[in-house]
Amino acid sequence: MPVVWLILIVLVLAVLGFIAGRMRVTTAGGARPHSLPNYYGWNVAMKVMVPAFLALVIWLLVQPFVVDGKVTGMIDEAAIPEGSTLGLVMSDVRRVADGLDLAVSRGLMTADSASSIRTESTDVRDLLANAGVALGSNVSPQVLEAAQAYRGMNHTGNLWMTVVVLALALGGLAWAVRETTLEFRARNAVEGGVRILLLAAASIAILTTIGIVLSLIGNTVRFFDLYSVSKFFGSFTWSPSFGGGSELGIWPLLWGTFYISIIALIVAVPIGLFAAVYLSEYASPRMRAWAKPLLEVLAGIPTIVYGLFALLTVGPLLLTVFGRDGLGWMQAGTAVMTAGVVMGIMLIPFVSSLSDDIINAVPQSLRDGSYGLGATHSETIKQVILPAALPGIVGAILLAASRAIGETMIVVMGAGAAARLSLNPFDAMTTVTAKIVSQLTGDADFASPEALVAFALGMTLFVMTLGLNIFALYIVRKYREQYD
Amino acid sequence: MDATNAKGNVPMYDAPMRKAAVDVNENKISAKDVQVYYGETHAIKDVSVDILDKTVTAFIGPSGCGKSTFLRCLNRMNDTIDSCRVEGLIALDGEDIYDKRVDPVQLRAKVGMVFQKPNPFPKSIYDNVAYGPRIHGLARNKAELDEIVERALRRGAIWNEVKDRLDSPGTGLSGGQQQRLCIARAVATEPEVLLMDEPCSALDPIATAQVEELIDELRENYSVVIVTHSMQQAARVSQKTAFFHLGNLVEYGETSQIFTNPVDPRTESYITGRIG
Structure with a gap:
């Protein structure tokens, strides 16, 4: 029985249970039931669905593992052809089994002939090709045998699954209806x-x-x-070469991440914060209704579009000022500054939108108190509202920092791909995330350190952002205690 | 109502700290034909009142009668509400406070305000009190500021309770202490008038008694205007009382006279508890 049917049957049982549960208390008469009738209905429906669906999900997850394990055990080492692996043979087995099922369901063969089929008498490959399943090679007797076992086990498994799920649903129904009395809570x-x-x-x-x-x-x-841990964290060079002998020091990448994020925050925090103060304190309601959604549109732009903006507009613009024709600090359009500035623009709505909500949450009584003492609007904001909103604002900034550290697309397009340790913000650099992408998407053997380094980089990044978040929580807690 | 005695005191209320004679004081604030609108709503109608110096004036009346609104007109706190419009003349020491040349910020430094709910800033006790003096530049150095803060806290009758923990947050005090801190904060800027909008409504009876005692002491230096729902409180702390009803100033006069021998029947109904 297909799983969809099984789910439908359980749902129907649940609906029936709901009605039955309701009926039992509404028609009982006499004393008033403990709860509203719908609660009895939901109680029954819940007890029909929850155990049945739980069993279904677990069974669907576990059965493939069990069947695969058993069938794999049937194939001995000798049956694996030259240049192939156990995994490839197993996928053949699965395809043959699925193909036979498909052929039966299309009426190309009967269920009986499908289970009694022999490689000696039939060309299984041809037959399955007719059913729309293409196989790479002729089917060996052993593969066919394994496929038959696979089909058999799956068939029994599905049967038992149906039985167990239906039994649980019916059992739940019976139990729940039985316990439905007027006193039941x-x-x-x-x-x-x-x-x-x-x-x-x-x-x-x-x-x-x-x-x-x-x-x-x-x-x-x-x-x-x-690759040794001490070299990963101790080396200041990043030069992967897929031929071997690469130096995979994390520091140039960490420095690039840090540098670009700092520039992004230097751009985003003041602009975002001032925008938030304007929106929440000075803007008229009409202005606010227009400006806030417009600012939040910035948050909806995909980062790849920001990357294009960095590559085509900001980079060349910076180059005309700081490049060879200007101050001479910049070699090419792709640089830490380009990526940092564009990333900062991307982060403005994060900072401003969150800070705006936080500033709005500062109670009006504090503002009144400050005005009542003869403070001006800006004195009130600077000395009362911002200190009161500080924990939330710090949280918003650290959230923006996490985004900056994890950003990839803008870096790839705006900052270049060279990993280097330099203090000049107009040099090309790269970040941890950009390198994770380039190390994993190359042609490298997945088992080589050059590809696996991506996971070590990812882990480092994860630990770093985790640390940042814990720090943010600590700051927020510390100030909240003081201000409560 | 009981009969009055010869001096005009109210026998039914115990008011031992009352000082006699209020009529020697001059006008501090005079309001003439004041109208206030919230959008289309006409909240205050034709209110004219003279508030005396070195006197406690109580505004009483049922909820929504406009007494708080009128109080907030006296230091232009209503300016922060967009839909609010004020007409008529309100003069402080003879100068129109709604004149275009008047800076509301400077006005509020002269006319301080204490609110219904204690609203200490999320700062230390010291910084709370020093807030006003700092923004108005009242102290030239740290020693002077210390002195101002101590004097204000002493006048707020809270110095003894907080002198050892001036650095701890003002929000950590109890409700009554917070309200006295707010009063100390308001007197630290040396205002000439102190407006109090139901300053005791969030306080327990003991804290209320402390604040009331404080109000009576403040009368020596300031003109105090207090909005209150408690008629006992009005009778205990004030020398002049104004009764508001539905946006109108119904009656204004000596507290003793209002409470014992009201002229208007509406005043009598309110203080005897028949409307409210």
Whole structure:
């Protein structure tokens, strides 16, 4: 039975359960039920759906692993052709199995003949080609045998899955309907269900983060097996060569990241903050209604478009002033300054929009108190409103900093690709993120240190932004304590 | 209402700290035919009142009668509300405060304000009090500023409680202490008039008593205008009382006379609790 049908049946059972649960208390008569009738309905529906769907999801996730493991065990080393791997053979097995199922469903062969098919009597490759499944080579008896076993196991698996899921749904229905009496506290039961739902949502977010870290750790460890930690963190040269003998020091990249982010923040923080002060304190409501969405449009522009802006407009513009014809500090349009300025422009709406909300949240009573003492508007902003809003503003700035550190596209297009340690902001440099892209998208063997270094770089970046966020939390907490 | 005694005191209210004779004082603020509009709403209608120097004047009346609005006109706090429009004449020491040449910021330094809810700034106690003197340049050096802060805190009757922790945040004080800090903050700028908008409504009875005592002491130096919902409070702290009703100034006179022998029937209904 296809999974869609199974889901539909469980849903229908849930609806029936809902109606049954409601009916049981509304038609019971006599005393007033503990909860509103809908709560009894939801309680039953919940107990039908939750165990059944949970079992379904777990089964769908686990079955492929179990079946794959068993079938892989059936193929012995000798059956693997020259130049091939176990993985390739297994994918053949899966394709043959899927192809046979497809052929049956298209009416090209009966279910019986599909399970009794022999390589000696039929050209399986031809047959499957007719069904629309192309195979790279002729099907060996062993692969066919494995494919048949694969089909068999999946078939039984699906059957049992259907049985288990339906049994759970019906069992839940029976149990929930039975417990539905006038005294049953359905309201509390549903409340508990909602709590678990929310908890599940929160844990998925956390588990995903942990999963991302774990996936990075594996490859990072593999990189450090091939390349020494002390050289990675100790060398000041970044010169990967895919022929081997590369120097993979992180410092030029970290310096580039840091330098570009600092320039971006120097551009974004004052402009964003002043824009926020203007919008929240000085702008008329009509002006604000126009200007705020317009400013936020900046946040919606894809970073690749900012990259084009850096490459085509800002770079040449800076070059005419600081280049050979001007001050002579700049060699080419791509430079730290170009990327930093454009990235700063990108960050303005982050800083301004968040700060604007925070400044608006400062209570009116503080403003009144300051005006009542004869302070001017700007004195009030400088001495009362901004200090009160400071924790939030620091948070906004650090959020912008995290964005700046993680930004890639603008760097690739605006800052060049040369990894170097230089103090001149008009030199081309590159960042950690830009190098992660270039190391992973090259032709390098995935197992070489030149490619695996991307994971070590990613891990370093992750730890850095994590540290920045923890620092931001610390700052915010510290000031909040003082101001509460 | 009980009968009055010979000196015009109100027997039903215990007011031991009241000093006699208010009529020797001169006019501090005089308002003439003041109208206030919030957009289309006519909030204050034809109010004319003379507020005396070195006197506590109480504004009483039911909620929404315009007494707070009128109070906020006296130091142009209503300027911060866009839809608010004020007509008529309000003069401080004979000068029209709504004249174009008057800087509302300078005016508010002369006419200080204390609000309904204590609103200390998120700064230290010292910085809260030093805020006004600093922006108005009242102190030439740190020692002078220290002196101003101490004097203000003493006048706010809170010095003894905070003198050892001037650096701790003002928001960490209790409600009553916060309100006295706000009063100290207001007197630190040496205003001539102090406006108080229901200064005790967020306070418990003990803190209220402390603030009331303080108001009576402040009378020696300032003209104090207080908006209050509590008629007992008005009777305890004020020498003059104005009764507002639906945007009109119904009656204005000696507190003792308002509370014992009101002229207008609406005043009598309000203070005896029949309207409100």
